[in-house]
Each structure stands twice: as C-alpha cells, then as structure tokens.
Amino acid sequence: MSGFEPKVVCFSCKFSWGYLADEASFSSKIKNWIPIICSGKVDAKHVVEAFNRGADGVLILGCPEGECHYQDGNYETKKRVRLLHKVLDSYGIEPERVRIELSLDPEGKRIPELVKSMSATIKKLGPVRQT
C-alpha cells in the first residue's frame, strides 16, 4: 500500500474560510480545492459522485454554527453528512472519508493542514474498495 496518495476533495465556504487569502495562489497549494459560496450548496450527489470519479475522501469546511450567511446552510450540510455516513457505509465507504468542519479561518491557513491530516487518516484506510 506504500505509495498510495489519497485524493481528498475539499469544499470550503467562502464566507468563513480563506476569504483574506489570495485564491489563485491557494489553488495551486491545495489540490482538489473547491471554494463554494455556502457549505449548504454541497449536494449529497456531489459527495457520492466524488467517490465514483476516484476521490478517496471529501472534506467540507463550513461557517461556525449559528453564523451561516444564508442562515443555516452549514447546519443542513452537517445533517447531510451524518446521513451520508450511513448510506456510504453500506457501500463499504468508511465514515472517516467524509468529514465536515464548522469553524472560522479568514486567512485559510488551516485548509492545507486539515486536508493533510485527513489524507493521513485515509492513507491508513487505503483506497476506496470498489464493490
């Protein structure tokens, strides 16, 4: 299993994550990064499709609880992730592969760190088993 580099897709809400950073230079640093206007916009379909297309994990970064610009998009997605864990588990995709973090980081410095730590977790799990 050595040499396995997990591919983590990272969605991050623009209202809380990295809005003070330069998006272009950040894009080159973080692979598979998708800044999005609200974490509530991340569809269950997007998560499932990510795995279908070869991702090993999906990380969603939303606003702190109670601070969604669109009132409760972060909460809706948190619920969605909980349900997805159960659905994906039945396909053999471990819950650790989908993670949501609700917090604030205007400079976005934690984004690469979070992606890295998630990659490390997934590295132990290995690639998604095709069933």
Add this chain to the structure above:
Amino acid sequence: MWKTTSDWGAHVEDAIKQMLPPCQIKCPINEDIQRTNVLISLLPENAEAAKDGIIQIGDYLYEKNPFFNICGYICGLCELECNYKTQGGAIRRRLLKRFLSDHYTDYLNQKEKMGNIRDREKVAIMGGGPGGLMCAYILSQRGYQTTIFEASNRLGGALWLIPEYRLPKDVLQTTLDNLVRIVGIDVRFDARIGENGLTLAQLKDDGYKAVFIAKGTPYPRVLTFGTEKVEGQDLSGVMYGLDFLYEVSHGNIEADYFNNKRVVVIGGGNVAFDAARTARRLGGEVTIVALEREDKSHQDGLPADEQEIRAAWEEGLKIICSRGVQKIMGEGGKFRKIECPRCTGVFDESGFNPQFDCDDCVEIEGDILIITIGQAADRVFLQREGLLDERGRLAVDPFTLQSLQNSNVFIGGDVRRVGFMVEAMKEGIEAADSIHRHLRGLHMRWGRKRDYEPMGLPDRTSYKQPTDVVWIPPEKRMHFQLFERGLTLKEAIEEAKRCLTCGPCLSCKACISIGFEKSLYAVEVDEERCSGCGACVYACNYDAARLIQRDDKLVSETDMFRCKSCGMCVAACPSEARTLVDDSTYDRIETTYSSLS
C-alpha cells in the same frame, strides 16, 4: 483590501418597486446598510490590514452619503426597523458607522477630489446645513456650478447645535471642509438673503438658473398657552434653548456658567434634552418640564429619543412629565418660577392641541428658564419673496419641492418641515433631482415614486445578543467629551456578523463586489422533473421557493426578488429539477472531478 474583480461595479440598481431590508426602507436616504454590514463582517481582525477595507467601505458610502460618518454619531433611525429587534436587539448600525467614522474621518483630509467637471448651469443654494449641502453635493457631481449662500460664518447649520458630547466638533468641521473641497462647491459666508441686495431677483440677474432654499429654522418658537403668548419671556434669566446651544457651540459660555443655579428646561424633544444635558454639564441643577407623558409608546409620549431620556436620568436630571406652562413669574425683573397646570392630552384628531386641567397646578422655582419647544422659519423673507400662499403657508409641492409661486425656486429641509438631519438630507437629494429635471426639461414626476416592500425575518434557529453600548458612567461624564465609547475592530466585525442579511441580494451585492460570486444566478426549475414534493420550499430560508399549481400538477417556482442564489434548494431537490443558471461553481466541481482519475 479586496480585489475588486468587478471594480465595485455591483452598485444597487434603482427599481420602481423594490423589496429591501426594513432598515434600508426606514433610512430616509435608503442607505445600502446590509451591503456594508457584510463587508465589515469580512474585515481582517488586524487593524493595519483592515485599514484599506474600511476606507473602501467608507468611499462606497460616501458616494451616496457624504455625511455617513456624522450619522454614526447622531442618527440610527435604521435600527428602529431592524428585523433583529424581535430577537434580542437591532444590529447596532449607528455604532458600526461610528466605527467606520473613527477610521475614515481623518482620511477625508487626503481624499482626492472627485473628477466631476462643473460646466452646467449655475445653481444657488440658500443655507449651508445638511439639506443645502446635500443638494449642492449632488448637483456638483452632476456638473452644475453650485454656490451656497450661508448667512453665518460656518457651514453645517443646526448640526452645530448638537452638543459636543454627542458629536465632536472636529469631526463635524473636517466633514464640512472636505465635502465642499471634494465635490467642488463655492461657498459665500455672511451672505444673508434679504441683505446687501441679495434677493431672488438679483440671483436671477446674476445668472443663477435655479435656487434651492434650505434656510432651516433659525428662530426659536415662543411659549404660548392656548392662543396667548405667555408673558415674562423677556425676564432676565429666561432664554431660548436654540440661542443657548448656539452660544455654547461658539464657545461663548464658561464652563461653570450655571454653577449653583436651578435650571428649568421647558420641552420634551431632543433639542430640549440637548439643552438640559448641556446645562447640567455647565453646573446647573436641571429640571425638564414637558407636556408629554413619560410612556414613550403612548401617542402623547415624550418625543425625545429613548437613549436621550435614559442618559438624562443617569445624569441626575429631574424630568416632570404632563405639565404645561401657563405663567412665568419674576421678581425684580428676574425669573423666579413657572406655574404648571397638568396636561391631560397633547394630540387629538386635529393634531397638536394640548388640553389642561388648571385645577391641578404646581409651581416650579428656578433661577434660569430655558424654553426649547420648537423652531420657526424666517417668515419675513418668505413673505417678501412671495413664496407663501394666501393663508400664509409655504406654497410648495411636497413631492418635487418646487415652489408653486416661482418655478425656478425649490424649498426643502427644516424650513419646510422640521425633522432629523437625514430627513433634511433627503430633501436636498429630492431638490437636486427636481432642479436637474427642471433645467434639463425632463418630466418633474415620472419614475420618481418608489414603493418598497420590507423583507421579513429569515428562518433561523439561533440568535446572538447585540454588542454592549458602553457609556462613560454619569459621574465621570460631566464634560463635553464623547460620552459613548466606539466599537473596537473586533466588536465591529462581531456586530456586523449578526446582521441577518434579510434583504434581497439585488439591493446588496456585497459578495459580487468582492469577487465571491460572479453574478446573482437565476434558479431554473425543470417542470418535467419537478414532482412538487416541496423539499425546496423547506430548504429555502427566504420564502423564495414556492409551490404553484400548473395544469394538473404541483410544481415549484422561485421568486427571484427574494432568492439569494445560495443553492440550498438545488442541493435539497431530490429529482435534480433545480439548477442555478450559469453558475461556474459546478464547472469547477466538474474540472476537479475530471482530474481525479
């Protein structure tokens, strides 16, 4: 600070009928409150790094409202209609603007002049208060050659009467000096209309094509009881609040002027409270006597702002409500006491019409009497220039502010109706629009009337308490320094974040101006796919997604006035019937996914 991908081009479009956040509707000049709240909430917490952003926000506000920094000290009308009011407290918008002012006012000295070329007609503006200045500001921006004729030796009009503990003089002076410099307004001081041959006819001969009269209300109203003037107003020790505040603002009154004096102030409005709190700071033992009731929610309630009343209580002022004044009594030519019957009602169907119970009468003794019961316009001038009707009222169209007697003359501000600063500014804006239409031969009314509909409280589960307003404790604030502390950068960011951004995106576009979004994407519903399940209705927090009957089935639709293009309904739709048109986020997802394998 922000890379303005769209060059801050995302200004708000005018619309004949518009949905707006309630704060913006309450503001007489409809300031883009939500938009700047969003921008403040996204400032960096580092003061140095936040500077550029604050200037950017300030520049944006300044374009429409060159007094925005002053509003931050003395206005706050918008807070009265904030949707958050019902959930713990309105967004402290006034203090947010005060916060901007704390960083922006000094910058005004180095702010560049606007590039407006002034080669259109000459317009004369009588009076350099907020109404006149606002009118001149807009006309100058539009290329007119504006001249303000100011009777005194300083601009600002009644703003100078606001005590310094509420509005610092240097803030006011800096704002005024730079306003005329930045937009290019000529000012003639000591130019009192009616004196030295300065008449409307003369102005016309001098080539002025239109005149805006915003001379305010320079005279105090005298005290009457019933229809009779109350005797004794010429006694030594009796003065009018307006004159008193005027002298204080000019620094003509010593710091201990009222030491060991009992000062009685008559009046229940904001100006009376200004006079009373000022008298207290000059050492007086102050009693306010007002016609109105203590209960502000009653139609006869005290007209002064709640925070003025609270501050007065804190500062040890005595407030006697529901009392009129029928007699002023003196001794040896000096004021001694007033006789105050109980006021049983202030307003009735005919308007202001106070009723008294003269059997219930008290006497209030004092050394000084300050009468602050309203102001009056210079009627002699208006009469002489033929601007009154046969019943002695100002003959002016309230919609266009055009004089009914002289089509080149426009009249507005306090001279027409006494109001808040921002109401005078609004009249200045309207007059500028009217003068422009008049001089360009455009229709005076078409397209001017706006209907606004307020947005309601969005669906939300958690709310936050407002930031505390910090006043210097009363025993430590008996001076003329500001008595209220401004917000820190961190507090401002937190407070701005509370804003529910309940207004529609069309009237805000903060996210577009800083490059978060490329446009406000329309939501399209594929009615073939839509099963009418209503998941989108549940997902939408703004009542924008709705179900309608289409032929024999239920389908959903989107009210684009309410829609925020957030995409939550799209994510919630189980049958992929909803899409955001032209939203590049989905392209980015596709590109990213393609690169995975």
